[in-house]
Amino acid sequence: MTTGLTLDAVTVRARGRTLLDCVSLRVAPGDFVAIVGPNGAGKSTLLRVALGLLRPDSGHALVDGQDVSELSPRERAARLAWLPQRLEAAEPITALEQVVSARYRFPESRRASETAAHKALAEVGAGSFAMRPITELSGGERQRVAVAGLLAQETPLVLLDEPANFLDPAHQLELYTRMGHLWRAGRGILCVTHDVNVLSHAHAPGTRAPRVVGLFQGRVAFELSHDAPDLGERLGELFGVRMLATAVDGHRVFVGLPRSGGAP
Amino acid sequence: MKVWILLAVCLAACAVAPFIGPGFSADSADFIFWQLRVPRTLMAMLVGGTLSLVGAVYQSLFANPLAAPSTVGTTAGATLGALVAIILGARLAPGGLPLITAAAFVGALGVSLVVAAIAAGRRVRMNDVVLAGIACSMAAGALATGLQFSADSAELMAATRWSLGHLPQVGYSGVLLLTPFAAVTVVGLLALTRALEVFIAGEEHAESQGVPVRRVRTVAIGLGALGVAACVAWCGPIAFVELIVPHLVRRTLGVSRRVLLPGSVVVGAAFLALCDASARVILPGRELPVGVVTAALGAPLLVSLVARSRS
Numbered sequence: 001m002t003t004g005l006t007l008d009a010v011t012v013r014a015r016g017r018t019l020l021d022c023v024s025l026r027v028a029p030g031d032f033v034a035i036v037g038p039n040g041a042g043k044s045t046l047l048r049v050a051l052g053l054l055r056p057d058s059g060h061a062l063v064d065g066q067d068v069s070e071l072s073p074r075e076r077a078a079r080l081a082w083l084p085q086r087l088e089a090a091e092p093i094t095a096l097e098q099v100v101s102a103r104y105r106f107p108e109s110r111r112a113s114e115t116a117a118h119k120a121l122a123e124v125g126a127g128s129f130a131m132r133p134i135t136e137l138s139g140g141e142r143q144r145v146a147v148a149g150l151l152a153q154e155t156p157l158v159l160l161d162e163p164a165n166f167l168d169p170a171h172q173l174e175l176y177t178r179m180g181h182l183w184r185a186g187r188g189i190l191c192v193t194h195d196v197n198v199l200s201h202a203h204a205p206g207t208r209a210p211r212v213v214g215l216f217q218g219r220v221a222f223e224l225s226h227d228a229p230d231l232g233e234r235l236g237e238l239f240g241v242r243m244l245a246t247a248v249d250g251h252r253v254f255v256g257l258p259r260s261g262g263a264p
Numbered sequence: 265m266k267v268w269i270l271l272a273v274c275l276a277a278c279a280v281a282p283f284i285g286p287g288f289s290a291d292s293a294d295f296i297f298w299q300l301r302v303p304r305t306l307m308a309m310l311v312g313g314t315l316s317l318v319g320a321v322y323q324s325l326f327a328n329p330l331a332a333p334s335t336v337g338t339t340a341g342a343t344l345g346a347l348v349a350i351i352l353g354a355r356l357a358p359g360g361l362p363l364i365t366a367a368a369f370v371g372a373l374g375v376s377l378v379v380a381a382i383a384a385g386r387r388v389r390m391n392d393v394v395l396a397g398i399a400c401s402m403a404a405g406a407l408a409t410g411l412q413f414s415a416d417s418a419e420l421m422a423a424t425r426w427s428l429g430h431l432p433q434v435g436y437s438g439v440l441l442l443t444p445f446a447a448v449t450v451v452g453l454l455a456l457t458r459a460l461e462v463f464i465a466g467e468e469h470a471e472s473q474g475v476p477v478r479r480v481r482t483v484a485i486g487l488g489a490l491g492v493a494a495c496v497a498w499c500g501p502i503a504f505v506e507l508i509v510p511h512l513v514r515r516t517l518g519v520s521r522r523v524l525l526p527g528s529v530v531v532g533a534a535f536l537a538l539c540d541a542s543a544r545v546i547l548p549g550r551e552l553p554v555g556v557v558t559a560a561l562g563a564p565l566l567v568s569l570v571a572r573s574r575s
Contacts, residue, residue, distance in 0.1 A: 051468075051471075051472055052471075053468055053471060053472075072476065073471055073474045073475055073476045073477070074474040074476075076472075076474070077472060077473050077474030078474070080472065081472070081473075082469065082472040084469060087465060087469075088464075088465050088466040088469065089464075089465075090327050090464055090465075090466075091464050091519045092518075092519055093461075093464055093519055093520060094520075097461065097520055098464075098465065100461070101461050101462040101464070101465065101470075101473060102473055104458065104459070104462050104473050104474045104475060105473065105474035149473075153473065
């Protein structure tokens with residue numbers, strides 16, 4: 001049996017459009033795979049298929065060798081956790097209650113759930129606002145609470161859907177650094193983003209590099225290491241700009257420039 | 265602490281309710297108190313608790329503060345069923361209350377099952393379900409109006425009386441018949457508390473955290489329909505209880521599902537028992553339909569709470 005998440009020739013069509021075209025991908029525990037691509041490339045669709053929220057028209061999404069759509073929600077929640085772009089906060093429940101709900105999959109007492117939730121909140125530095133309503137938290141604080149939920153769910157695989165989209169640079173740095181720690185601690189991470197530079201926060205200098213998968217119009221355009229010399233060039237093709245890689249303090253950074261070289 | 269005070273107040277209200285009302289002579293005291301007021305109060309508690317809990321659950325489930333049995337078609341279905349029974353039954357078997365009850369039950373369940381079937385679909389947004397409920401309500405309402413239009417004046421009076429919401433029972437037969445339905449609904453829905461807590465962050469997020477979303481919403485709507493159908497069948501569509509009580513609880517005790525759901529049962533029971541008691545004393549010598557009282561008392565209460573929390 002293969003552990004981890006495997007997408008096997010996944011194709012998704014909707015209203016005559018092909019959203020994903022024969023996409024194959026593997027994320028084992030201990031892998032960091034970043035899906036990058038322009039808007040509308042199929043990144044979110046790919047994540048929804050991996051989560052079992054969307055059934056592919058052909059191909060399979062497998063978790064630990066089993067089809068995700070055949071797993072019960074509880075079994076799936078034991079293997080995959082999901083960090084959305086932004087935590088919906090329809091009601092002013094406390095941060096603690098928010099994190100407790102991530103413990104739903106565990107057959108345990110309320111007290112045990114609360115203990116685990118407190119621990120997860122403390123781990124992300126959110127212990128001080130455990131009892132505050134999530135509707136009153138700032139975007140950065142709320143995303144920390146969401147990460148605490150991710151930790152509390154205790155899954156070997158973590159799926160991130162542009163989790164830093166609404167965060168300021170300090171919170172982006174914090175979030176991706178934490179994801180880097182989770183990765184090096186042995187979790188498998190699948191991260192969807194259109195901002196390739198956030199990955200440098202997860203990639204501590206001198207350690208293994210994340211894998212970068214370029215998605216374009218529903219197809220895998222390339223799969224390269226974050227270290228690969230031609231990554232900038234390939235990213236530029238993907239986004240339709242000229243992209244140069246440079247290094248700052250040992251971190252790899254990509255800068256997008258107009259294709260003609262001069263002013264656009 | 266707040267929770268215990270509220271619980272004590274509610275229990276006291278339920279205990280006091282049968283004593284409220286016009287005085288009665290000593291020789292009729294036994295009958296009026298034990299055969300009229302106590303069963304009426306028990307009925308009010310059952311109906312109030314069940315309706316309020318279903319309202320609170322629907323609001324959680326649909327993530328919509330306006331979702332209630334009356335907005336997703338349950339009440340309209342019951343009204344249609346009852347009207348059919350009143351208009352046909354009045355011709356066939358005069359005074360057949362159980363017939364009206366059975367027909368209202370079938371009507372409520374019928375419409376709710378249509379809505380629940382829609383909610384069970386794979387890729388359904390809850391707003392679509394609310395929309396479908398409103399459409400079903402309108403269709404049932406139109407049929408009901410058509411029936412009323414073709415009814416004669418005696419039938420029309422009976423229909424109007426029924427549709428105002430009332431707690432008319434003498435003796436304990438209604439209480440006994442309603443108890444199993446109310447018990448199944450309340451116990452079943454309270455058992456879903458944990459799953460409904462997870463629903464707050466959205467259905468897809470809940471699904472990713474291990475909640476069988478489709479099953480939970482089908483079961484919740486089914487149980488809600490069962491309880492509401494039973495209540496409406498006996499008492500008519502008692503307006504606003506299911507909408508007002510959860511909001512009262514939400515604004516006084518908070519939104520945590522573990523407080524909101526049981527709190528709605530207790531507060532709803534006390535609220536309707538008190539409304540029923542007030543219906544006996546507001547107009548001397550006459551008794552108002554309890555549905556009028558719930559709307560008249562509950563609406564200003566809700567408005568004042570909303571206004572206060574805004575400022």
